Amino acid sequence: MVLLDGKKTSEDLKIEIAKAVTKLKSEGKKTPHLAAILVGSDGASMTYVNGKVKACERVGFNSTLVELPKDTTEEILLENIERLNNDDDIDGFIVQLPLPKHIDEQKVLMVINPDKDVDGFHPTNVGRMTLDLPCYLPATPFGILELLERYKVETSGKDVVVIGRSHIVGRPMSILMSQKRAAGNATVTVAHSRSKNLKEVTLKADIIVAALGIPEFLTGDMVKDGVTIIDVGITRVPDETRKRGYRLAGDVHFESVSPKSAFITPVPGGVGPMTIAMLMKNTLLACQRKS
Amino acid sequence: MVLLDGKKTSEDLKIEIAKAVTKLKSEGKKTPHLAAILVGSDGASMTYVNGKVKACERVGFNSTLVELPKDTTEEILLENIERLNNDDDIDGFIVQLPLPKHIDEQKVLMVINPDKDVDGFHPTNVGRMTLDLPCYLPATPFGILELLERYKVETSGKDVVVIGRSHIVGRPMSILMSQKRAAGNATVTVAHSRSKNLKEVTLKADIIVAALGIPEFLTGDMVKDGVTIIDVGITRVPDETRKRGYRLAGDVHFESVSPKSAFITPVPGGVGPMTIAMLMKNTLLACQRKS
Numbered sequence: 001m002v003l004l005d006g007k008k009t010s011e012d013l014k015i016e017i018a019k020a021v022t023k024l025k026s027e028g029k030k031t032p033h034l035a036a037i038l039v040g041s042d043g044a045s046m047t048y049v050n051g052k053v054k055a056c057e058r059v060g061f062n063s064t065l066v067e068l069p070k071d072t073t074e075e076i077l078l079e080n081i082e083r084l085n086n087d088d089d090i091d092g093f094i095v096q097l098p099l100p101k102h103i104d105e106q107k108v109l110m111v112i113n114p115d116k117d118v119d120g121f122h123p124t125n126v127g128r129m130t131l132d133l134p135c136y137l138p139a140t141p142f143g144i145l146e147l148l149e150r151y152k153v154e155t156s157g158k159d160v161v162v163i164g165r166s167h168i169v170g171r172p173m174s175i176l177m178s179q180k181r182a183a184g185n186a187t188v189t190v191a192h193s194r195s196k197n198l199k200e201v202t203l204k205a206d207i208i209v210a211a212l213g214i215p216e217f218l219t220g221d222m223v224k225d226g227v228t229i230i231d232v233g234i235t236r237v238p239d240e241t242r243k244r245g246y247r248l249a250g251d252v253h254f255e256s257v258s259p260k261s262a263f264i265t266p267v268p269g270g271v272g273p274m275t276i277a278m279l280m281k282n283t284l285l286a287c288q289r290k291s
Numbered sequence: 292m293v294l295l296d297g298k299k300t301s302e303d304l305k306i307e308i309a310k311a312v313t314k315l316k317s318e319g320k321k322t323p324h325l326a327a328i329l330v331g332s333d334g335a336s337m338t339y340v341n342g343k344v345k346a347c348e349r350v351g352f353n354s355t356l357v358e359l360p361k362d363t364t365e366e367i368l369l370e371n372i373e374r375l376n377n378d379d380d381i382d383g384f385i386v387q388l389p390l391p392k393h394i395d396e397q398k399v400l401m402v403i404n405p406d407k408d409v410d411g412f413h414p415t416n417v418g419r420m421t422l423d424l425p426c427y428l429p430a431t432p433f434g435i436l437e438l439l440e441r442y443k444v445e446t447s448g449k450d451v452v453v454i455g456r457s458h459i460v461g462r463p464m465s466i467l468m469s470q471k472r473a474a475g476n477a478t479v480t481v482a483h484s485r486s487k488n489l490k491e492v493t494l495k496a497d498i499i500v501a502a503l504g505i506p507e508f509l510t511g512d513m514v515k516d517g518v519t520i521i522d523v524g525i526t527r528v529p530d531e532t533r534k535r536g537y538r539l540a541g542d543v544h545f546e547s548v549s550p551k552s553a554f555i556t557p558v559p560g561g562v563g564p565m566t567i568a569m570l571m572k573n574t575l576l577a578c579q580r581k582s
Contacts, residue, residue, distance in 0.1 A: 106424070127418030130466070131458050133397070157487045165469055167422050175421070175466070178456055178481045187492065189480040190469045196448045201478065 002263045004147050004230070006270040010277035013146070014059050017280050021060035024287070032287035033062040034118065034279075035084050035093035039077060039103070040070035045096050052094070055276045061283060064090065074103045078111055085113040091286040092118030092136075094279070115289075118282035121168070129172060132179050136282045141172040143274025144209065144230050148183040153207070153228050153263055156185035161202055163218070163251070164211035165192045169232050173209050198222075210251035220256025229257055229264040232271050293554045295438050295521070297561040301568035304437070305350050308571050312351035315578070323578035324353040325409065325570075326375050326384035330368060330394070331361030336387050343385070346567045352574060355381070365394045369402055376404040382578040383409030383427075385570070406580075409573040412459070420463060423470050427573045432463040434565025435500065435521055439474040444498070444519050444554055447476035452493055454509070454542070455502035456483045460523050464500050489513075501542035511547025520548055520555040523562050 025031060034056050038049045049065065056063035066080055077099075084093045093116055099105050109117075114124040120138040128135035137145075148155060160177050164170035170190065178188040191201055192212070202208055202222045210218050211232035223229070233251030250267030258264050265271055316322060325347050329340045340356065347354035357371055368390075375384045384407055390396050400408075405415040411429040419426035428436075439446060451468050455461035461481065469479040482492055483503075493499055493513045501509050502523035514520070524542030541558030549555050556562055 123418030123422055123424065124415045125418065126421050127414030127416065130417045130421050130462060131414055133414065157485050171421060171466070174469075174481075175462070178465075178483065180485075185483075185485040187480060187482050187486040189478060190465075191478050192469065192476075194448050194471075194476040195478040 001258055001261050002151065004151055004153075004263050004265040004270060006143070006147060006265060006273045009147055009150055010143075010273040012150075013274075013277040014055065014280065017059040017277075017284055020284055020288075025060070030089075030091075030287060030290070031060065031062050032091050032283050033064070033089050034283045035064040035066060035087075035090045037066045037068065037077070037080055037084070037093065037095045039068045039072050039096070039099055041067075042098075045098070049096050051276055052279060055280055056283075059280050059284075061280065062089075064093075070100055072100075072103075074107070077103060077108060081108065081111050085111075085116060090116065091290065092116045092283045094119045116286065118279060118286055120172075120282070126167075126172075130175055132181070136285070137176070137278070138168055138172050139275045139278040139282065140169050140232065140271060141176055142278040142281070144173060144232075144271060145176060145181075145183040146278065147230075147265070147271070147274055148207075148228075151263060153183070155183050155207065158186045158206040159204055160186040160188045160207045160209065161191055161205040162188060162209045162211065163191045163198070163202070164209075164213070164232070165190055166211060169211040170209075173211065177207075177209075212251055214251060215249035216253040217251050218257060219253045220260055223257055223260050225260050226262045227257075227260060229261050230271065231265050231267050234267055234272060292549055292552050293442065295442055295444075295554050295556040295561060297434070297438060297556060297564045300438055300441055301434075301564040303441075304565075304568040305346065305571065308350040308568075308575055311575055311579075316351070321380075321382075321578060321581070322351065322353050323574050324355070324380050324382050325574045326355040326357060326378075326381045328357045328359065328368070328371055328375075328384065328386045330359045330363050330387070330390055332358075333389075336389070340387050342567055343570060346571055347574075350571050350575075352571065353380075355384075361391055363391075363394075365398070368394060368399060372399065372402050376402075376407060381407065382581065383407045383574045385410045407577065409570060409577055411463075411573070417458075417463075421466055423472070427576070428467070428569070429459055429463050430566045430569040430573065431460050431523065431562060432467055433569040433572070435464060435523075435562060436467060436472075436474040437569065438521075438556070438562070438565055439498075439519075442554060444474070446474050446498065449477045449497040450495055451477040451479045451498045451500065452482055452496040453479060453500045453502065454482045454489070454493070455500075455504070455523070456481055457502060460502040461500075464502065468498075468500075503542055505542060506540035507542070507544040509543045509548060511544065511551055514548055514551055516551050517553045518548075518551060520552050521562065522556050522558050525558055525563060 120136040207228040209230040215235040231250035231252040236246040237249040239247040411427040498519040506526040522541035522543040527537040530538040
């Protein structure tokens with residue numbers, strides 16, 4: 001069993017990105033600049049955004065954090081987006097989700113200039129991804145492809161099962177892995193809450209991407225020997241034996257699945273760290289595209 | 292075995308659309324208006340375009356056919372598209388494909404205003420489809436969904452195999468049938484030229500969408516009893532016993548597959564006729580959206 005070490009791989013990636021930034025600077029070119037808009041001060045969102053700002057420092061990007069109060073109107077938020085759309089120094093920006101309930105998330109995402117949409121959530125980017133045209137891939141799927149590629153996990157002609165059909169993970173993963181591309185060319189099945197005989201489906205899979213958000217859903221009896229497991233879930237599960245009162249659980253029951261696995265991502269330290277690294281990669285691409 | 296009669300269903304649809312048009316007119320509202328651009332005079336393309344123009348007459352739409360010579364420059368074509376984009380009387384328009392080789396097809400499709408892109412080929416429409424947002428669905432997949440729905444073929448929780456990953460049929464079908472929607476909620480597998488053990492995959496399928504373009508590829512030994520078959524293929528196969536020297540073959544070997552099928556589309560008269568009807572439907576929607 002080989003651990004797909006997202007922590008280490010994301011560090012490698014950040015080093016590569018930092019080198020690319022140094023090169024850009026030495027050539028007198030523009031320094032990549034990522035901005036993030038945070039509305040309100042939800043704990044998890046702040047942690048995520050701060051992680052992104054730190055990653056920018058780490059790779060030598062400029063970063064701008066736009067903090068707006070929780071009661072910001074949709075109008076003010078849209079004005080801020082328009083400002084970033086029009087600011088030539090900003091190569092890419094993200095609006096940290098979720099947004100407060102009085103704001104229409106879809107409307108907000110639609111206003112972001114697709115050329116600066118480094119999260120890859122805008123319909124134009126999603127469409128370009130679906131059509132296999134150059135685009136910003138959403139960070140989590142992009143990170144999974146990168147992990148599979150760097151660990152040389154064979155995907156061509158393999159049976160892949162993606163559990164979950166979310167817009168940000170399950171759907172793009174299923175599309176990308178069945179395209180003609182690196183970490184692609186697989187026979188991909190999308191399973192979800194309405195699927196029947198799920199165990200029958202997962203038992204045949206060479207690769208399983210678990211992205212349904214139910215802790216420890218996938219158990220050892222549901223997978224075949226030699227399977228590769230990508231665990232996208234990360235849930236806080238109450239645990240009194242831990243000082244902080246909880247532990248982080250993936251969608252995969254690691255203890256029973258890992259002995260049967262050829263490759264498996266740990267939680268934490270698997271898919272999670274890759275996501276921020278790929279956001280940096282998208283921002284670098286956005287900057288390079290302009291020069 | 293029940294034939295999924297696309298010819299009859301498309302006629303029903305056209306009658307419904309014609310009624311909607313009569314209603315629009317009686318309310319003093321705008322008559323839907325579809326335009327088509329045809330570059331060159333390729334036989335098959337002319338046949339398709341003429342079929343679309345006739346369908347417009349049939350349902351009471353206005354139609355405009357823009358015929359450009361084969362050696363039209365990309366620039367001139369783009370100017371014509373811009374003109375249709377800006378013409379308020381045109382609700383939707385299509386550029387008949389394929390285009391002559393000196394013209395960049397993707398570039399041309401990108402220039403069509405997504406609000407008038409009734410073929411549903413623009414990345415913004417494809418992205419909106421992938422994200423399950425309101426959009427124009429591409430006509431062939433839209434027609435298949437409509438057939439399944441009208442014949443009350445159960446799809447929720449069923450195992451669907453889509454053979455083929457083309458941008459206009461296989462890919463959208465696999466996305467749409469796994470979404471939460473009518474004729475959706477299925478567990479969908481995308482198989483393609485790189486898939487191994489295809490027979491193993493198809494033998495388990497409750498519904499098979501064959502869209503790979505190889506005549507009579509799917510044979511009776513590859514399907515289980517009670518399967519539902521959607522045959523998207525249509526190829527001219529040389530046949531000296533026919534006066535015109537060929538016959539039309541689907542991707543499914545009808546003789547061996549139909550006895551095992553619960554539902555099956557014939558070729559011709561299955562998916563084909565639905566496509567033009569759904570283009571009319573999209574044009575009607577485009578017109579209604581504006582009023």
